[in-house]
Every structure is written in structure tokens, then in C-alpha cells.
Amino acid sequence: MSRQALYDGWTLRAAPGAQVPVAVADRSVPATVPGCVHTDLLDAGLIADPYLDDNEHAVAWIGHTDWVYQTSFVHRAGDDDRVDLVCAGLDTVATLTLNGVEVGRTANMHRGYRFDVRPLLRDGANDLVVRFDSAYRYAEAQQERLGDRPNAYPEPFHFIRKMACNFGWDWGPTLVTAGIWQEISLHAWSTARLATVRPLVTMDGRDGRVEVHVDIERVADVPLTVRAAVAGVRAEVVVPAGQRTAVLALTVREPALWWPRGYGDQARHPIEVTLHAPGGDTLDSWSHRIGFRTVRLDTTPDEHGTPFVLSVNDVPVFVRGVNWIPDDVFPTRITRGRLAERFDQATAANVNLLRVWGGGRYESADFYDLADERGLLVQQDFLFACAAYPEEEPFGTEVAAEATEQVTRLAPYPSLVLWTGNNENIWGWHDWDWQQDLDGRTWGRGYYLDVLPRIVGELDPTRPYWPGSPWSGTEAIHPNDPAHGTTHIWDVWNTDDYTRYRQYVPRFVAEFGYQAPPAYATLRRALSDEPLAHDSPGMAHHQKAADGDAKLQRGLDAHLPAPADFDDWHYLTQLNQARAIQLGVEHFRSHRGVCAGTIVWQLNDCWPVTSWSAVDGDGRRKPLWYALRHAYADRLLTVQPRDGGLALVAVNDGGTPWRASASVTRCTLTGAPRAKTSVDLDVPAYSSVVLALPADLARPDDGRREVLVAEAGGTAERALWFFAEDREVDWPAAAWDATVEPADGGQRVRVTARTVLRDLTLFPDRLDPTASADKALVTLLPGESTTFTVRADTALDPAALTGRPVLRCVNDIRQR
Numbered sequence: 035m036s037r038q039a040l041y042d043g044w045t046l047r048a049a050p051g052a053q054v055p056v057a058v059a060d061r062s063v064p065a066t067v068p069g070c071v072h073t074d075l076l077d078a079g080l081i082a083d084p085y086l087d088d089n090e091h092a093v094a095w096i097g098h099t100d101w102v103y104q105t106s107f108v109h110r111a112g113d114d115d116r117v118d119l120v121c122a123g124l125d126t127v128a129t130l131t132l133n134g135v136e137v138g139r140t141a142n143m144h145r146g147y148r149f150d151v152r153p154l155l156r157d158g159a160n161d162l163v164v165r166f167d168s169a170y171r172y173a174e175a176q177q178e179r180l181g182d183r184p185n186a187y188p189e190p191f192h193f194i195r196k197m198a199c200n201f202g203w204d205w206g207p208t209l210v211t212a213g214i215w216q217e218i219s220l221h222a223w224s225t226a227r228l229a230t231v232r233p234l235v236t237m238d239g240r241d242g243r244v245e246v247h248v249d250i251e252r253v254a255d256v257p258l259t260v261r262a263a264v265a266g267v268r269a270e271v272v273v274p275a276g277q278r279t280a281v282l283a284l285t286v287r288e289p290a291l292w293w294p295r296g297y298g299d300q301a302r303h304p305i306e307v308t309l310h311a312p313g314g315d316t317l318d319s320w321s322h323r324i325g326f327r328t329v330r331l332d333t334t335p336d337e338h339g340t341p342f343v344l345s346v347n348d349v350p351v352f353v354r355g356v357n358w359i360p361d362d363v364f365p366t367r368i369t370r371g372r373l374a375e376r377f378d379q380a381t382a383a384n385v386n387l388l389r390v391w392g393g394g395r396y397e398s399a400d401f402y403d404l405a406d407e408r409g410l411l412v413q414q415d416f417l418f419a420c421a422a423y424p425e426e427e428p429f430g431t432e433v434a435a436e437a438t439e440q441v442t443r444l445a446p447y448p449s450l451v452l453w454t455g456n457n458e459n460i461w462g463w464h465d466w467d468w469q470q471d472l473d474g475r476t477w478g479r480g481y482y483l484d485v486l487p488r489i490v491g492e493l494d495p496t497r498p499y500w501p502g503s504p505w506s507g508t509e510a511i512h513p514n515d516p517a518h519g520t521t522h523i524w525d526v527w528n529t530d531d532y533t534r535y536r537q538y539v540p541r542f543v544a545e546f547g548y549q550a551p552p553a554y555a556t557l558r559r560a561l562s563d564e565p566l567a568h569d570s571p572g573m574a575h576h577q578k579a580a581d582g583d584a585k586l587q588r589g590l591d592a593h594l595p596a597p598a599d600f601d602d603w604h605y606l607t608q609l610n611q612a613r614a615i616q617l618g619v620e621h622f623r624s625h626r627g628v629c630a631g632t633i634v635w636q637l638n639d640c641w642p643v644t645s646w647s648a649v650d651g652d653g654r655r656k657p658l659w660y661a662l663r664h665a666y667a668d669r670l671l672t673v674q675p676r677d678g679g680l681a682l683v684a685v686n687d688g689g690t691p692w693r694a695s696a697s698v699t700r701c702t703l704t705g706a707p708r709a710k711t712s713v714d715l716d717v718p719a720y721s722s723v724v725l726a727l728p729a730d731l732a733r734p735d736d737g738r739r740e741v742l743v744a745e746a747g748g749t750a751e752r753a754l755w756f757f758a759e760d761r762e763v764d765w766p767a768a769a770w771d772a773t774v775e776p777a778d779g780g781q782r783v784r785v786t787a788r789t790v791l792r793d794l795t796l797f798p799d800r801l802d803p804t805a806s807a808d809k810a811l812v813t814l815l816p817g818e819s820t821t822f823t824v825r826a827d828t829a830l831d832p833a834a835l836t837g838r839p840v841l842r843c844v845n846d847i848r849q850r
Contacts (some may be wrong), residue, residue, distance in 0.1 A: 035318055038220040040107055041067050046074050047686040049100035068366045070213030071101050085641045086560050088575040090207045097210025098170050104163040110153050113800050114222040115253045117152040123216025126196040126202035127167040133160055141404060142195035144396060144417055148553045166212040169194055181475055184468045185421030192421035195432050198393040204579040205645035209363050228318040231307050232445045234496050235324050242326035246307060250278045256312050264305040265289055291449040292325025292562040294346055295409030325448025331498035333507055339517030340507045342542035343630040352687055353631025354666040355387035360394040363640050369644050370400040376638055379402050379649050382752040383659055384666035387411040392457035393419030405449035412449045418456035422468055422477035437486055441493045453490050455482035455497045460513045460520040501542045502514055516540035531592050532614035539625050546618055547635030549586060550611035551604055552642050552650030555799035560642035568603050577644045594760050595847045602847055606639040609793055612661035619665035623767040624683040626722040628753040636665055657795060660810040664751055671746050673755035682725045683743055686717040696746040700731050703739050703790045738764045754813055765845035774832035780825040787814035792844040800840050802826045
């Protein structure tokens with residue numbers, strides 16, 4: 035058995051068409067495989083970077099063009115029974131030709147293909163051509179043949195099995211790719227091979243059990259032997275001639291368990307499976323790492339409705355999640371190192387779950403391996419989003435093949451704890467005026483309620499399946515009912531103020547979010563606008579949400595002083611995003627016991643854009659990231675409105691009791707106390723307590739000049755409650771003293787408040803794109819101090835580092 039990677043010598047050219055620019059027509063350029071057309075054209079200098087300014091429009095022709103990849107390779111004939119051309123990922127509508135003979139055709143980016151090419155191979159030089167037809171032309175032809183289906187955007191993404199967000203989204207560019215985007219190789223083998231290996235891991239009391247399901251492809255009807263080994267335990271089974279499946283059962287006594295981060299260690303155990311010929315020779319092998327753990331989804335109705343509680347190893351886990359989109363439009367630019375950086379950003383923000391959203395892709399092996407390593411739970415959507423999807427052929431067969439491959443591929447990863455059928459499609463059928471337009475045509479229901487649960491149930495019954503996000507648990511209840519199952523809350527962004535989050539006490543919030551622009555350095559890299567303004571051409575192009583700027587302005591008008599310039603607008607919109615999500619998360623967590631989780635939309639971006647992300651398209655943390663770190667902390671102290679008054683809520687997501695003395699003080703903005711109380715906190719592990727505050731604390735003498743401060747002796751970050759909106763508060767002009775001194779790898783900026791400083795934030799990337807600060811959104815009372823640690827490639831000017839627009843707070847805006 036041998037593999038020959040086919041990565042070298044590729045060229046790319048556009049098929050003739052009126053839309054192809056003269057500079058590209060009739061030209062062949064070197065192609066990187068794996069890769070895609072856009073990155074090859076970029077490398078050749080034939081297109082401008084589509085992430086900059088409005089260059090996206092200038093490359094729209096690429097998705098409407100057919101593309102031809104070709105290479106020559108040397109193959110030496112051997113005595114192998116089979117030689118397969120293995121294509122792990124082709125994007126998307128491809129015809130493969132070897133030495134002038136058509137090998138096969140593909141039409142699904144989300145699955146792999148294997149073709150027997152031994153009869154076509156020559157001993158010596160061979161020519162391989164992969165032609166990609168326009169994804170638009172294919173999708174539009176299917177749309178015409180089957181009849182249109184409604185969707186959220188005016189693009190035919192639901193008529194092709196391709197990454198939907200390639201066709202644009204309310205945070206993404208329209209860049210319709212094509213190319214050989216995953217491994218392509220020749221696989222030579224004889225007698226038999228391991229077609230699939232699927233380890234199903236369960237627990238029997240304290241013992242681990244692994245059922246290894248093996249599918250065998252064979253060309254010889256001879257007896258075979260399959261062996262498996264894990265954690266010192268071995269098993270063997272003889273597969274009779276003609277049989278193509280085997281199951282091996284292994285029991286491991288009291289193995290170390292895999293736990294989500296914050297609940298225990300992430301123990302993983304190597305497993306190896308080998309296939310042997312009658313004489314004992316090894317024909318094929320497969321290895322992986324698995325984790326022993328159980329997953330259970332509790333949806334037993336209770337007095338509040340239908341819960342949605344994930345338990346790992348019989349311990350309920352309050353989900354502190356973020357939604358994940360593809361980290362780049364062009365997948366081959368997403369390296370393991372880049373994923374590790376995102377995962378580190380997620381864990382540093384106290385996140386414990388990533389939901390892989392259904393408009394993107396099934397992620398790489400590196401993604402799930404890193405999740406396993408870091409203890410991040412993964413909820414994986416099947417790839418359907420915001421549209422009515424046809425169920426007719428060829429889509430029915432393609433969806434089943436795709437789901438079968440991906441469920442099998444991802445079975446070994448302990449971090450994967452939940453499959454979800456789709457994103458918002460069942461909700462869309464109910465509420466988005468689809469039914470009349472569909473007029474009885476298929477829309478995907480058969481996938482979500484029949485095909486996909488059947489495949490998951492047959493191939494991986496160790497994990498729960500949930501038909502949609504959102505989904506109430508039954509067709510008898512509205513799919514987005516907050517009292518049942520999972521819910522998405524989007525009225526806040528679309529129509530209502532973010533304080534509306536407090537009107538919900540949901541069982542599980544799978545999506546909610548609020549927008550803000552990316553970091554200033556990200557904007558300056560991506561946009562050439564002079565001057566930069568919230569509505570300048572580049573900013574407008576990189577705002578993809580419908581009425582996005584108007585919604586941002588609505589939020590500013592409700593809460594914050596009016597910005598005088600772009601610097602104010604940039605700071606305040608980022609602040610408002612952080613405030614909105616922090617309010618929502620703290621409110622939902624304060625109802626622990628009814629609400630079992632939140633998944634914020636969204637962690638990351640795929641390009642520089644104004645969006646709902648906490649980490650922007652250049653990998654920079656927005657103020658929202660710091661707010662998430664606070665709101666998702668293991669120990670959270672928060673002041674919440676309750677029963678007409680205020681309550682102190684202490685949430686403990688740690689594994690040990692939280693005992694501390696807490697104080698709550700109502701004071702003026704100058705720091706003078708007006709009323710105070712002390713309480714003893716005794717919060718069991720994985721629990722919360724709610725303590726009503728006395729009326730003299732909850733009712734200010736002058737709400738425009740007072741604040742409530744709750745502290746727990748350093749065992750948690752303090753909580754603040756302002757009685758009035760910032761635009762109504764009688765803020766003093768901001769005044770502080772600042773010192774800057776060198777630190778290892780950067781500088782320390784110490785700020786001492788002479789007045790109250792509301793949401794003090796340092797933006798060092800305005801001085802150096804490599805610079806970042808370790809904290810943000812710090813509120814100081816007079817006399818209090820904080821120290822920012824700034825990391826940068828070069829030392830920054832102290833005067834610039836401690837002045838506007840780098841160092842900002844809310845009450846510096848009214849000084850002018």
C-alpha cells in the first residue's frame with residue numbers, strides 16, 4: 035500500500051468567456067494545491083485583494099467562470115490490484131480527466147471522492163485535468179429545473195452543496211470559490227483496505243467501552259483479520275471471505291476520562307486499527323486518539339417548559355458558548371496555528387463551547403483535534419442555513435452521502451457533543467413567509483426530521499441530534515419558543531433595544547448578538563478611505579447587514595452621548611456591542627436553573643468587516659472579547675433587576691463552593707457612600723444564589739449622579755449598576771494621571787483616576803498594528819488605579835499612549 039501526493043506542477047487557466055478580463059484570458063498561471071482560484075490569481079498578481087476597499091466587486095466574475103487545473107506526474111506501475119485517485123475535497127462542480135479519459139464528476143464540496151484509475155495510468159508521465167464549472171451556472175440550472183425556493187439572500191446557495199457563505203452573508207463577502215481545496219493523491223493497494231473506521235465510545239459504570247466498526251473495501255475474497263488496540267487492551271476478529279464489515283469490542287477498566295475545560299482533564303488515548311492478509315501481512319492501518327466520556331441531552335419537560343441541558347460524564351454543563359464561522363473565505367489559508375490562536379482567544383474568554391454554524395463547512399481535523407486538546411465542546415451543524423433546501427435528486431443522495439462521511443469522520447473526537455440539523459430553516463418555514471412561495475415544494479424538512487437523525491442514530495448513537503437551531507423539541511410547538519429547547523434572539527439587534535434581553539428567561543440561547551466595527555488597525559489596513567467615516571465608501575462596503583448603520587445608531591441614541599467624530603463613533607459602537615452582550619449573558623446566567631446555556635453570535639470573522647464578532651477578521655480582540663471574558667467568568671457577581679427592585683446574583687461555574695463576604699455600596703460618582711450592606715456568599719459548585727437588596731440600595735437619591743458597587747473581596751470581578759443611561763448621567767469631565775514604564779515585551783500603563791472614569795479602554799493598535807492591551811472596559815472611581823499591560827513589536831510613545839484617541843472613556847466625550 036502506498037500514497038502519492040499530487041500537489042506539484044499544477045497550472046490554472048480560465049475557460050473562455052466574455053466575462054474574463056483580458057489580463058487573465060488565455061493565460062496559464064501556477065496553481066497551489068490544495069488551494070483555490072482566488073488565491074492563485076492573487077499570487078500571480080492578476081487580481082487585487084478582494085478584502086480591501088470594494089475590490090470584492092471587481093472579482094465577481096470569478097464565480098461565473100469555468101476553471102481548468104492541470105498537471106503532469108510520473109507514476110511507476112507496480113503489481114497493486116488497485117490504484118485510486120483520492121480527492122478529499124473538490125470545490126465544487128468538477129470533471130476529472132486522466133490521460134484524456136473522463137474519470138468522474140463531482141458536485142459536492144462537503145464530501146470526498148475516490149476513483150479507480152489503474153486501467154488509465156501509464157508507466158511514466160501522466161496528465162491529469164480537473165475542470166470546475168461555474169458554481170453559479172450549476173446552481174441556477176438546478177434552481178430553474180426544480181423551481182425556486184425562498185432564502186435569506188438573493189443568491190442560489192441552497193441549490194449547490196457548497197459553503198453557503200461563499201455567496202455572501204450579512205457579515206461576509208460574495209466570493210464564490212473554485213478549486214482543489216483538500217488532499218488529492220494516488221492510493222495504491224491490494225487485496226483489501228480499511229474504507230472507514232468508526233470507534234463508538236461509551237461508558238459502562240467506571241469502565242470504558244469502545245465498539246470499533248470497520249468497513250472494508252476488498253478486491254479479493256479471502257479471509258481477513260482486523261485488530262484493534264487502545265489503552266493496553268487488544269481485540270481481534272476474522273472477517274470471512276466476501277464479508278465487508280466487522281465490529282470489535284474493547285473494554286478498558288477505569289480509564290482516565292475526557293472532560294470539558296473547567297470540569298477536569300482532557301485525557302485522550304491512542305487507538306490503532308490494522309487490517310491483515312491471510313498470511314498476517316499488514317494491508318492497511320488507521321490510528322486516532324479518543325476520549326472516554328458520555329454525553330446526554332436532557333429535554334424532559336418541567337414546570338418551565340422543555341429544558342435543553344447538556345451533561346458530560348453525568349455532570350450538567352452550563353454552556354458558555356460562541357458561534358464559529360469559517361475563519362477565512364479561502365479555507366487553505368486557515369492553518370493549525372491560526373486555529374490555535376482563535377481557540378486560545380476563546381478559552382481566554384472563558385468559553386467552553388464552539389457551535390460550528392451551518393452556513394460554513396465541516397471543519398478540518400486540526401479544528402476538532404484542538405478542541406479535544408483544549409476541552410472545548412463542539413456543536414456541529416449539518417450544512418443548511420437560512421433557506422428552503424430542495425430534497426429532490428441529486429441533492430437527496432448527495433446530502434445522505436455527505437452526512438454519512440462526516441458523521442463517520444468525526445466520530446472519534448470527544449469534543450463533538452451535539453449534531454444539529456440546520457440553522458434557522460425550520461424557523462424560516464414558520465415565520466419568514468416561505469409557505470406560500472413554496473406552494474408545497476420540498477424545503478428540507480425530510481432532511482432534518484428523517485434523513486439526518488436516521489444517519490446519526492445508525493452511525494453514531496453515542497451523540498445526541500437536534501433537528502434545528504432554533505428548535506422547540508416538537509413540531510407541535512413553535513420552533514423559536516424560548517420556553518422550549520433552543521432559541522435565537524434577534525429582535526434585539528433588528529428592532530429592539532438590548533435591554534429587551536431581560537424580558538426573556540429562555541431555556542437555552544443558541545444565537546444572539548450585536549454589531550460593532552473591527553479594530554482601528556484592521557480598518558486602516560483594509561480601507562483607503564480619507565477621511566475614514568462611519569459612512570465613507572469603504573466602511574459602507576464592509577457593512578453587510580441590512581440597515582446596519584441605522585441599527586448601530588439606534589443603539590447609540592438609546593444609551594450613549596452623541597459622538598462628535600469618527601473616533602468617538604468607533605469607540606462608542608464597540609462599547610455598545612460589549613455592553614449589549616454583557617447585559618444579555620449576565621441576565622441569562624443569573625437565571626441558571628432555568629437557562630442552561632448561551633451561545634453568542636459570534637466569535638470570529640472571515641474578513642475585515644463590521645459584524646457581531648468578538649475577534650475581528652485580522653484576529654484582533656474587540657472590546658466585546660473583554661466583556662465576554664468578564665461575563666463568562668467561572669465566578670460571576672452581577673446586579674440584576676428582580677421583582678421591582680434589585681438583587682445581587684452570584685453565579686458559580688467552578689467545581690468547588692464559593693464562599694466569600696460581599697459588600698454592596700450605593701455611592702456618588704465622586705465615591706461618597708450613601709448606603710451599604712454586607713452579605714455572606716455561600717454558592718455551591720455549579721450553582722447560583724440570588725440575594726434581594728434592601729430598598730435603600732436599590733433606590734438612588736439622584737440616579738444621574740450615583741452608582742451601585744458590589745464586591746466580593748477579590749474572589750470575582752466587581753459588579754456595577756448605574757441608575758441612568760450614560761447620555762443622561764451627570765458625568766464630570768474625565769481627569770486622570772498616567773505613567774508609562776517598560777515591561778517585559780511591552781509597556782505598563784498605570785492610570786489613576788482623579789474623577790470617575792467610565793469604561794476606560796486603551797487602543798494601542800492605533801499607534802502600532804502589532805500592539806494589544808491585556809484589559810479593557812475598566813470603570814474607576816476617584817482615587818482608584820488600574821494598570822494596562824501593552825504588548826507591541828516596538829515601544830510606543832508614552833504621550834500618545836495615554837491621550838485621546840488611544841486612551842478613552844465615556845466621560846471624555848463631553849469635554850469638547
